[in-house]
Amino acid sequence: MLTQKEGWIEVITGPMFAGKTEELLRRIKRLEYAKKNIIVFKPLIDGRYAENEVVSHNNNRTRSINISKGREMLLHIQPETQVIAVDEVQFLDAETVDILDNFAEQGKRVIVSGLDTDFRAEPFGFMGRLITIAEFVTKLTAVCVKCSAPATRTQRIVDGKPARYMDPIVLIGASESYEARCRHCHKVYRKPKSIIGKLHVK
Ligand SMILES: [Zn+2]
Structure with a gap:
């Protein structure tokens, strides 16, 4: 009988304020207790909090x-590295998916x-692809600030109003904030008509 091989991908995902980093840290802590070699x-x-720390x-x-x-x-991984953890992975480049896939192939x-x-509630960059090749996916929810239902989306607010569909990801000089919202309370203004037409079958 073949020996079971180590190596797989776990993704913790969901909107902002769902506790994704908290869950990542919980798993890292457990593996530290198990004396695993972790990086x-x-x-x-992501400079929101301390440097060199998640x-x-x-x-x-x-x-x-x-x-x-x-x-x-690749510059930091050693042959003895057993666990590779990444927070806020969506901010890296698309090649990250292939590199992580390769780590899993190597038994990490x-x-x-x-x-x-x-x-806009659309797939964030390469995340759809990463979720598809992952063995384990945990989709966390937050609490909708409007109706308290499970929140699966991130509402972007620009100068006090829901962001418009065509707003760039980075807006210079605007005051911005984010809220967790459910499908029904999530708003994106001025979605292009071509997209709305395709979604509604008459
Ligand atoms: Zn809601």
Whole structure:
């Protein structure tokens, strides 16, 4: 009989405020107790909290290495590395998916957290592909700020109003905030008519 091989991909996903980083840190902590050789990465763009640390909204934390492209992980991985964790993985480049896939092929356990949708409720970059090749996917929900239903989407608010469909991801000089919302309370204004037409069958 063949010996079971190690190596797979776990994705923790959902909207903002769903506790994705908290869940990532929980899994890392358990593997630390199990004396696994772990390396944690986070995108350089994510400077919300401390440098060289992944920090959750509950202020749990672990040491991490800042990277701006997935390929940079290759400089840090050792043959003895058993677990590779990445927070906010959606901010890295598309090649990251192939690199993580390769780690899993080599027998390493890959655990990532990241947004599944952007503010338009459309797949966030390569996340759809990553979720598809992952063995284990945990989709967390937040609480809708409008109606308290399970929230699966991230509402973007620009200057006090729901963001428009065509708004760029980065808006210079506008005041922006984000809220967790359910499907029914999530708003994106001025969706192009061509898309709406395709969605509604008369
Ligand atoms: Zn709602």
